[in-house]
Amino acid sequence: MPGNRAVTDGEQPLGHPLSCIRAERGWTYQDVVDIVARRVGNMSARREKAWRWEHRGVVPDLETQQALATELGVPHALLSSSPWPAWLPVGDRTAARVAWTPQDCVAALDATAGTALHDRRGFVVAGAGSAAAAAQRWLAFAPLSWPRPATVPAAATAPPAPAPLLVAASGPVPLPVSVPVSVPAQRTGPSAVPDAPADPVPPALLAALAALEERVPALRRMEAALGGGPVRAVADAELRLVTDLLAKGPAARPGPAAAELPARRLFAVAGELACLAGRACFDTGHEAAAERYFSAALSAAHAAADRPLGARVLAAMSLQCLSAGRPQEALAVARAARAGLAREAAGDGRASAVAVTSATATAAGEPSGSVRHSSALLMARQARAHAVLGQADVCQRLLAAAGAILTPDARSSADHRADYCAEAAACELALGRPAAADHWLRRTLAALPEGRARDRAGTLVLRAVAALDQGAADRARGLATDAGRAVEGIDSPRVHRALAALWERLHGHPGRHGGGRETPGRDFAMTAL
Template sequence: MARRQDHDGFFTHPLAFVRAERSWTYQDLVNVIARHVGNMAARREKAWRWENWGVVPDEDSQYALARELGVPHEQVRRLGWPAWLPAGDRLNVELPWTLEAALSSLDHTAGAAVLDRRAFLTLSAGTAVTVANQWLSLEPPRVDAALRGGMIDSTLVEALEQRLPTIRQMQYALGGGSVRNLADAELRLVTDLLSRSSYTQQIGERLFNVAAELGRVAGWSSFDAGFHASAERYFMAALRASHAAGDRAIGANILKCMSLQLVDAQRPDEALAVATAARDGAKQAPPRIIAMMTVREARAHAVLGEAMECERLLVKAEAAMSRADDVESPGWTSYFDKAEYCAQVAACYLLLRRHQATDHWLSQSLNLQPAERPVDRATYLMWRAKTVLELGDVDHACTLVSEAVPSIAAARSARNRRRLVNLQAKLNAHHQHPAVAQLDEQVRTLIA
């Protein structure tokens, strides 16, 4: 029987997955619980609120559902709602940090994670921090020459490496939803080469490096498209691949992406711990990478409202960024130019509600933003619209949103569409303003 999904094509809550696995409607769910509890009013609205409003069921209802699902009561108490729900496969984070485990992780991810429709995190609280600290503390394994099948030479690896900038550029231009399948297919190819071919130690390290970056791109694309469980799987496999390659900078960048996903999932303490591990792992990296990791850690402090620590790190980030052009950096860092740096500083001040500073940094970022990054430009236009609205300029806010709408419509970025919905709700508080009414006509079909 076909699984029911929400209107965006993915499961937005573990309970939605549980219902879909059993073809339960909301009414079916409350009826099942009522049979066990006896005195519960079987109203479907209860289940809807549990799934969509974040309402936590009472203890009797949870235990009743657990009995139906075969989950021990001890597990319900230990994990809490909704983590105890049997919502599909979970990542095996107990694997050792070996080459064999890295290959196994890639093999179980490429081609499979792209099919994962769960729009929620599956790793329990604290697991990402544990993994990040393991990565930080362990020395990478030696990549031994492999003798399995046909010999891989540097020409083929170079061709794979040269495809990476194009895939990243497509992500910047089209959004994650348009690119994740392509990145997954490339990752499957590289994984098969690692598993079935012969290569030298140096070639093996380069292949693991390519796999790590493809996994990161696939993870970020999945995150941008709203598929959080899929993103987790890619990020974890990519982190192991970067460890196998012995490339701390790529690993730090993967952790940086994971940190932002944890922020999005409202796990700010974990996000900070993972961002700190990323910066610690990149201490010997070129200045551009140090600036990148430092501003991400500053942003994690801003999420927690820790203004002084955020400001301290922004000073360090500025010092590193001032030297960024003096030292050569890997190709994957090219997006972190002055425009992106200004946007990330602005993100910190936006979180701290320092609206004048936010507007200053976003103005710089948008003036420098290259045309080939329309998804990011749309993001920063909406950030600035939110900022100027807070400063009382409704007309300017509407102008900025209107400028962002074409890029949002063209790209498959669930995060930008969600930002637009939230911003439109704020603007509707000024619904009598002519500019708001005009903008509403422009975006109504897009966010319907």
């Protein structure tokens, strides 16, 4: 498929399955209509028809689809079970497979790092319900039970840090040596594992781990400031490095207990990096690649027995489901994430936790806080899904409950407040209430930390949309101009596309870039933030 080619930052994702088909076979738009015309015989072979199928959402008639299916070797029965364009053969559509053992997780990471980066499919490829199914399985499986070493290496004796929180996400590190790492066999459930004799952990491995863990928050800040474009290749390279370290150990059997401590930390770092790479791909429009990274990240979070990390991965998957027009699935994923955090707060599976370094907590790139804050933000994400479904009452109840947790809490960070306000604004836009949305968007701008330049630009876009929906065209133009200045130097195609659609609407060019609709706030709520 075309995703096997090397991708440069200048290449655009292929936004429609037909564009993938054409890229794979070297077809032009004219080639497509000529193929159909030869088989149908009564079709005028104008290239504009194929262009509209890709860019205008026009669905070709059944006879045309059958002609294309015959050319592509697709059974005609599939056209009814998988309506256009789902039946087009564009590669693996089961991208949400999640591995649940450490050994399988290493294999999944190995199949993702270095290859998902080159997947140019700019649309969700996993079947409807697959993300929700993965979330439910994650929730059903107890965290892996890791053995507690009789003695812990000095570098790993710091007390456990607070659980990482759900906030918006933001070159490889040279290693002195390559050190084999033992990957434990799967142990599920809360049963205690006897202490095992500790073998010394090579200092070089601990130093490399600390360096990798320290890189994650820096990459998050870079993504928040510059957008996903500059970060996705870097995160993928770091993930490849961590995966190689994990793969060098005998994954089929547990090793000495002290060596399993860095193995667990490596899984946690792999999960953080895969989630970051997925968010960066989502920001750049590489939807299929994002799915692959999120799947690997959820697997790594389970292998690391890190429920808060798994919940953050599911939060990102929920947002992608919303963007793909799957609000029911987004709701199910967010609910599963909250349920997992509730079990974490209740202490389910914590008896197996081993001591970690303070750098491991820092690797999450989150400010200090509690699982309660993470759950509140997931509650706000659920509210957004209800808003898209038009369920205003449920949406408002969830927003109020989340706000009651986050707003009065002195430990709630500026990131948390900004994320909550952004979710509330998206809810109001989706419900068609632009004045209320603008109130929350102003609060979002006030709370956003200076380093989150990409989100600031997206918020300005949404303020312009809210102004336009209220009939304030002059104010909308001024805000759009501010957004244009704010987005300079930021490589976030998601925000750039939203700004382009806004300008098209402002200048009265319906149909281009998806703009021109009377009430676009609902769609903008899923794109700019």
